[in-house]
Amino acid sequence: MKLLSIAEQAVSSEEDLVSLSGEFGQDFGGILDRRRFNAKNCLANCKIEIIDKNAAEKLVPHIHMPFNLAFYMPEAINVNSKYYLNALFLACQNIVKELSASGFGKKNLCLQKKSVYELRELEGKQCFLRHGDGKNVENKFVLWWTPENGEYDAVIICLGAKADLLPELAGKLPLRTCRGVILHLQLPDNIGEDYPDHGPSILSDAWLAIKGNRRLDLGSTWEWKSRNSSSNVSTDEASDALQELLPKASAIYPGITSWSFAGARAGLRAMPPLTPHGSLPLLGCVNNILGNDLICKYWLLGGLGSRGLLYHGWLGKLTAEAVLSCNEQIIPSELTSWKNKDSRP
Numbered sequence: 090m091k092l093l094s095i096a097e098q099a100v101s102s103e104e105d106l107v108s109l110s111g112e113f114g115q116d117f118g119g120i121l122d123r124r125r126f127n128a129k130n131c132l133a134n135c136k137i138e139i140i141d142k143n144a145a146e147k148l149v150p151h152i153h154m155p156f157n158l159a160f161y162m163p164e165a166i167n168v169n170s171k172y173y174l175n176a177l178f179l180a181c182q183n184i185v186k187e188l189s190a191s192g193f194g195k196k197n198l199c200l201q202k203k204s205v206y207e208l209r210e211l212e213g214k215q216c217f218l219r220h221g222d223g224k225n226v227e228n229k230f231v232l233w234w235t236p237e238n239g240e241y242d243a244v245i246i247c248l249g250a251k252a253d254l255l256p257e258l259a260g261k262l263p264l265r266t267c268r269g270v271i272l273h274l275q276l277p278d279n280i281g282e283d284y285p286d287h288g289p290s291i292l293s294d295a296w297l298a299i300k301g302n303r304r305l306d307l308g309s310t311w312e313w314k315s316r317n318s319s320s321n322v323s324t325d326e327a328s329d330a331l332q333e334l335l336p337k338a339s340a341i342y343p344g345i346t347s348w349s350f351a352g353a354r355a356g357l358r359a360m361p362p363l364t365p366h367g368s369l370p371l372l373g374c375v376n377n378i379l380g381n382d383l384i385c386k387y388w389l390l391g392g393l394g395s396r397g398l399l400y401h402g403w404l405g406k407l408t409a410e411a412v413l414s415c416n417e418q419i420i421p422s423e424l425t426s427w428k429n430k431d432s433r434p
């Protein structure tokens with residue numbers, strides 16, 4: 090939440106960064122007790138209310154609740170991660186400007202939007218020779234902090250589900266991939282009864298992220314073992330996703346049947362293995378895995394699975410502290426134990 094407010098301050102308005110102010114979760118059995126416990130012991134800044142059908146219907150008319158019980162989080166929000174990341178980068182640029190202006194010496198922050206084919210490229214000068222060889226790889230970005238002499242003290246590998254496409258890491262990460270499709274729905278002009286003002290998003294068997302009165306996102310599918318990382322969704326894939334998600338959504342919000350398809354996007358999750366502590370992200374220094382002939386220090390921040398937005402601030406902070414102090418012990422051992430030989434593929 091602190092990062093979110095930093096991002097909000099960096100852009101002039103919070104429009105597009107965050108939508109809505111509530112989230113409404115319904116349990117279809119199994120973990121009710123744990124959820125009740127969470128609701129009773131929630132943090133002051135993360136309120137969870139236990140509500141009944143009547144209260145839920147006041148929030149979302151005609152909602153369907155088989156258990157007469159739901160968990161309402163009045164302060165929950167949806168984050169538009171693209172705008173959020175752009176705003177965070179702007180905030181970093183502002184800090185660099187402020188530090189430079191306040192006599193701490195000239196600082197530079199450099200964002201290079203380039204695909205990295207292998208880690209060896211980042212070792213000294215080879216880095217610049219290998220780019221522009223015409224390989225057709227997605228033109229996304231990775232953020233590199235460089236010291237003034239142009240070489241890297243440390244490299245943090247955060248390529249999501251593509252981390253093991255780096256030849257140095259291929260077959261060495263205990264990650265499974267899982268593609269997910271999200272559908273954009275809108276309410277046609279001829280439908281009068283729209284989603285209520287400030288109505289909460291809904292987390293159920295499927296989730297509905299509400300974007301105003303007449304637009305929402307419905308998610309998401311779980312296609313295990315897919316390696317397709319394209320954000321584009323074909324007509325067939327969108328139609329399959331609709332067939333899968335609409336019944337789940339209408340089980341709780343029957344009004345969804347009036348909404349129409351307005352597009353779809355997809356992503357690839359990097360799922361970490363299930364351990365006795367749950368499915369935990371993969372962190373830590375990876376030089377021991379990569380081999381001894383690399384000069385700089387390499388770190389991994391990966392396996393964020395389906396909860397990357399939730400964890401990223403904490404994991405980013407842990408990694409930054411470990412990198413700056415060259416001390417992996419700062420990171421809880423549960424997050425680095427995947428590097429033990431027995432835990433690797």
Ligand SMILES: Cc1cc2nc3c(=O)[nH]c(=O)nc-3n(C[C@H](O)[C@H](O)[C@H](O)COP(=O)(O)OP(=O)(O)OC[C@H]3O[C@@H](n4cnc5c(N)ncnc54)[C@H](O)[C@@H]3O)c2cc1C
Nearest residue numbers: 204205229248249251269309356393394395396397398399
């Ligand atoms: C459908 C769906 C719904 C989700 N819903 C939620 C949710 O509600 N809440 C939540 O917390 N999480 C959710 N997630 C999970 C969340 O999106 C991920 O956990 C998170 O994005 C992982 O972050 P990351 O930085 O590790 O990887 P990514 O977000 O995948 O970022 C990796 C970046 O590296 C770039 N890259 C890859 N290869 C290279 C290369 N060779 N050279 C240069 N750059 C490269 C990519 O282009 C990308 O920009 C969802 C995921 C999906 C697919």
